[in-house]
Every structure is written in structure tokens, then in C-alpha cells.
Amino acid sequence: MTEEQDFDQIQLLAYLDALIRGSKQRSLQDKDQEEHMQDVLAKLAAKTNGKATAEDVRAQLWQLFRSRRRWPEHNFPLLFHHGSSELYLDRETTRFVEEQLSVIILQDALKDTQRSQRSRSAVPIPSAESARTTRLSKKKLEGVKKLPKGSFKKARLAARSSAERYRNHTSRSQSKQATTPLPTIEIDTIEAIDFAMTSSDGHSNLNCQMMSVMESQHGQTAAKSDSEATVEVTTTVATQNNIQPTQIATNNDCCNELVSELARYKNRWKEAELQCTILSDADRHLESMFARVRVEDANLLRELRKSAAEIVILKRKLADRMALEPYVLTVQDIDHSTIALQIRSLLTDLNDGVSSIPARTVAQRPLLHKLCEQSGDLKDLSSVVSGQTDHKDLDILSGLTLQELIQALTGAAIRHWIFESDFQIQSLLIGPLLQRYRDQIAALHGDQILFSLDRSVHRSLIEEHDFTDTTVWTMASKRCERLIRALRPLYGDQVRPKVIKQLRIRLESILQVAIRIRFLSLVSTEEYECIWPLPGSQFDSKEMVTQDARVAEGRTRVKAPIAPGLRAYPRKLGLVSNNGFETRGGRDAISGHVVQATVLI
Secondary structure, rough: HHHHHHHHHHHHHHHHHHHHHOOOOOOOOOOHHHHHHHHHHHHHHOOOOOOOOOHOOOOOHHHHHHOOOOHHHHHHHHHHHHHHHHHHOHHHHHHHHHHHHHHHHHHHHHHHHHHHHHHHHOOOOOOOOHHHHHHHHHHHHHHHHOOOOOHHHHHHHHHHHHHHHHHHHHHHHHHOOOOOOOOOOHHHHHHHHHHOOOOOOOOOHHHHHHHHHHHHHHHOOOOHHHHHHHHHHHHHHHHHHHOEEEEEEHHHHHHHHHHHHHHHHHHHHHHHHHHHHHHHHHHHHHHHHHHHHHHHHHHHHHHHHHHHHHHHHHHHHHHHHHHHHHOOOOOOOOOHHHHHHHHHHHHHHHHHHOOOOOOOOOOOOOOOHHHHOHHHHHHHOOOOHOOOHHHHHHHHHOOHHHHHHHHHHHHHHHHHHOOOOOOOOHHHHOOOOHHHHHHHHHHHOOHHHHHHHHHHHHHHHHHHHHHHHHHHHHHHHHHHHHHHHHHHHHOOOOOOOHHHHHHHHHHHHHHHHHHHHHHHHOOOOOEEEOOOOOOOOOOOOOOOOOOOEEEEEEEEOOOOOEOOEEEEEOOOOOOOOOOOOOOOOOOHHOEEEEEEEEEEO
16 A cells, blocks of 8 residues: 555545544434435535545445454444544554644644634735645645655644744844844644645635735845845835735734634634543443343344243143043053943944844845855855854855845954954064064063053043044945945845945944954953854853843754854953953853853743
8 A cells, every 4th residue: 555545534434434533423323324325425525625435434444444453344334423433554654643633623723714814804815826825835735745754743843943033133133133024933823824735725815915925035144134135024014015014013913813812713623522532442442242142132032942942842741741641541540441441332232233244035036055155255154143164054144134145244254353363553563673662672671561551552542532523534445345245145236326325334434433442452451252153053041132022041943153252351450462262161151251252032
């Protein structure tokens, strides 16, 4: 970076400090923050006399700010509130900025003073020579801006030395010639004149005239005597501006008044600068507090969201535990008979449903053994009903009506396909991982806790609403279609589709009840044996029931079984078994209670 560019940056920062000085009544939260920044940039661009636009000024300030702050893109607006104090400048650069700011403030004060002086008295019209001198002075002052660092200090020292030489020269002339003394110009007056000339407004004619007189006097003293120099200075002033001696005294009074006003403005500026520093520190403290509170609020919000998520998880766990609690069975569980009572009630409904299956009479029905050749399931079910393995020995069923035969075959399907078959819930298959969990629970809490937990898990799954509506319904539909295909040959070719549709609806509801009984038996505290009397056996009222009221026990024979019954036995504590109902030898085993089978006599 060149020295000229360095000076331009210092001057730009000084103008920025001059624009934002005073009491800080703005904040970053103002809605017109962006408008305020654009207004400051426009004023700074106007100070450059058209050399740069607002965007150029913004780019220069960004280049200065970017290398001196962390995260400058977030803190850049602070530069338009606090000025150059937001930059990490070295001591020398800071002093240059303060000196340039002082010059700008004094220039503004001089402009106000000159306007007030023009309102009180008329200013002499400058001559051509004074105008030329003013232009030369402006060019010299413009050249001062391009001097290297430290030139301001040297220029001020040079001005002081020139003033001292001029004062010494004047005093010697006064002592030798005893002429009328010229008004003494103090060093502070020279500095004020120097500041006034840098304003470049063309209104300080008196200051420019005095400087031209000093320059002409300094050039002519080498060839002339002291007395001639004194007379010539007075003559030059009077000749160029036609100023009378009384006017010179008046102008001297104006200079003294100007110096006093400058001193007063300087004191006021120092007080304002002190107040500005105090307010700037307070503003910066508020900004830091706001940033800290914003970070704390973000952390608090993050913790609040985390706690809310944990609360939701705990609520879900509590809901799951409360839903599982009714199913957790222990060794001392007093509700162990609930499932057994439910099974008895469902089995009674099942027997009533099978006994009420309707069927229309067919005019000509072929022999059963010929029909068994058309369907393998019909052959198996007929063997279950008759107890004969050879389908040629099915003459015992030939005396049954179509309705009785369909009822008997339906009961045989329930016994053979549901009660005595292995049922296993697909989601609770025995696998290596599940078995490992069971071994771990048994090792930690014992076998009794493992058995109770296994039964509770199966029960919670079976009693779910989705399990009843999906799994049970699917299994019942598949077995119903299989049973319809087995019974279809009994109706012949002339049967209407409506009859088969009504039969399918009735059989599907009956099979759903049977499947629910089978699943509940998995988690019951009892184990069951299927009661299925064979045709030709004696009627036993303890295990059989019939709709015919004319029954003589011991002398009545069973014509055909319709619906199976169950014998209940106490179950030993253990894991849930998926095996079908076992045979215990009938009356020889001691059963807890019996649900009677429905038969025809």
C-alpha cells in the first residue's frame, strides 16, 4: 500500500468518526439499520468530491475491517455505530486519525464562524492578486496531502518556526527604525490560519491575504533592509486590498475573536469526546451483554428441547409398561382362571354354531364313497367322523341327511385341522436369539419368572386388536375355503352360488371361534384333551350332549359326532407349548372340568 492510499484511509476513518460522533441513540436492532449504513456511506462518498461511490467506500471499509476482527460479516454493522474504535489500529495510526478528526471538527467550526462574521460585517472583495495567492495556497495544501507519514508534524513545526522568524524580524525592525509596529501574530493564530486554509471553501480571504503577505515578505528580506521590509509589508497589504490602518486593527480583533472561539469549540469538543467515550463503552458493554444472553438463550432452548424429547420417550415407556402390566402373570396370579372361563364360553358358542348349520335337501345324492374319490379332504374328514381309515367302510354315514353330514364334517375339520394341529405364532418362533434371551432370563431370575414372562408375552400378543382382526381372520379364511372345496361335491352341479356364499359366511364365523379357542389354550393354566365319540359308542351324559330329549343312558348309541368337546387338566408351569391337544385315555385321567361334545343319536 502506498503512502497516499494510507493517508486516504486515515482521512476516511476520520470522516467516519466525525459523522457518528455524539450521543449514541441507535442500536443494531433498529429497523432502519440498513438505511442508516447507506446514509453514512453516501456522506462519506460525498466527502471524496466524487472520487469514489458509496460502494467503493463500503469496499474500502470492508478491507480495513475484515483483517482486524473475528467473524467480520456479523460485526461489520458495529463500525457504523462505534467508528474506528472497532478496528485494532496501532498507536501511530490512531494518533493520525485523531489529528485528522480534530482538523475536520475545526474546519466545521471555522465554517460556522465565518458565516457568522459575514452576517455581522462585509468582507472586502478580493483582488486578482489575492485570488491567485489563494489558488497557490490551495495547491500547496493539496500537495501536503501526498506527503509521507509524519508530514503533518513537520509542517506544523515549520509553521511555528516561520512565525517565530517573522516575529523576531519584526521586533528587530521596530527597534531599529522605531516605526509603527505591526500586529503580533501568535503561533496559535498561525495554526488556526493553517486549519482555516485547509477547508478549501474560499471564504477566508483575510487569512489567505496574511499568508501571501508573509510569503512576499520572506522572499524580499534578503535584499532589503529591515525598515524597508516593514514599510513594504504595510504597503503591500494596503495596496492589494485597499485596507486602511484602522481596518488592519479591526481584522486583528477578528483574529483574536476567532482564536477565542476556536479555543471554546475545542473545550466543548473535548467534553463531547469524553461523553462519547463513556457512551461508547456503555454501548459496547450492552452489546457484549446482548451477545452473551443470546448464547445463553440458545443453550437453554437446546436443553429444553432435549428434556422435552426425553419426556416423550419416558411417556412411551410408561405407556408400554402400563399396557403390559395386566398381562404379567406371576406364580401367585389370582386371575389364572379368566382364560379358562373364556375358553369354556367360546366352546359352548362353537357347539351351538355347528349344530345350527343349515343345508338344503338334494333330490339325488350319490354315494359318499364315490364322492370321496373327487376330494382328498372330504375323504380325510369322513374318516375322522366314522373312525374308519378305508373309505369303502363309510356305509355307517350313509344314513345321515345332508345337513347332519355337513355338521359332522365341519366338526371333524375343527378337531383335525385346528384342535389337534400344531399352532405357532409367526412372530414368536423359537430361534437361537430368542432361546438365548430365555436362557439369560432363567439364569438371572429363575425358571418360574421365565415361564410367567413367556406366557404373559404370548397373551399380550394374542389379545391385541390387530392380531384378532388380521391373523385370526386370515387363518379362518384359508381353512374355510379348504372346507368349502371339500363339501362342494355333496351339493351336486345344480346348486346355486348364493347357497355356497351363505355357507361360506357361516363356516368362516365358526372357524374364527375355534381358532381363538386354540390360541387361548396356549396361554391358559390348563391343558386340554379333545372329546370326539365314535359312531356306535354308548352315550355318556357326562361328556356328551344331544338335542334329542329321548335319551336313555347306557342303552343309546351314538349315531355321529357333530362338535368336539374338551377335557381340562391342570398344567405344569413351563414355556408355552405349540403342540396340539393330547389324548390322556379319557375317563381314566382325572380332569378338572369337561365341556361336553355334541352328538347325534
